[in-house]
Amino acid sequence: MSEYITIKENRDFSRLYRRGKSYVSPVLVTYVLKSKHNNLRxxxxxxxxxxxxxxxxxxxxVIRAAYYELYPxxxxxYDIIFVARGKTxxxxxxVVYKAMRQHLAAANVLKQSL
Structure with missing residues (x-):
């Protein structure tokens, strides 16, 4: 599990809320922002x-399980923040996996399959 890097600092969350692109569905809100470093957080x-x-x-x-399945x-x-909604x-x-996949595909974060 050490390969997953989490965002914990309030300033990082605030930066993503301000400058990140958001994608909304009934079960999840996703904020995505290209980062300076080469890690996926x-x-x-x-x-x-x-x-x-x-x-x-x-x-x-539930969100973490969907993310771990989609991670490869x-x-x-990129820096990504997932915000839970009332239905989550x-x-x-x-269900969360499908919404997450749609959001990240729209944000062009998914690798291109050949």
């Missing part, structure tokens, strides 16, 4: 609107 945000701690934790777990297909050199804790990870 990601962060997950779940606000209090999602529910109590159990719901927020489930939302993070992603280009390096109630859906399976494959």
């Amino acid at each position: 990601f962060g997950i945000t779940t606000g209090k609107k999602i529910g109590k701690a159990v719901k927020r934790t489930r939302a993070r777990r 297909e992603l280009k390096q050199g 804790p109630y859906v399976k990870s494959n």
Whole structure:
């Protein structure tokens, strides 16, 4: 699991919210920004609107599972933030995976398949 680099600093989250391109669906919001370094970093945000701690934790777990499944297909050199929506804790990870794949394809972060 050490190959996954997470975004933890508030300034990095703020930078992505301000300057990143956003993609919205009913289960997920994705912010993408090209970064200076050659790493692929990601962060997950779940606000209090999602529910109590159990719901927020489930939302993070579902998003993380979808990201780990999609990780081998992603280009390096991007910062990505996933924001949970109200439906996120109630859906399976494959629903989040499909939304995440659409967002990242629109952002041109997926590797081109030959």
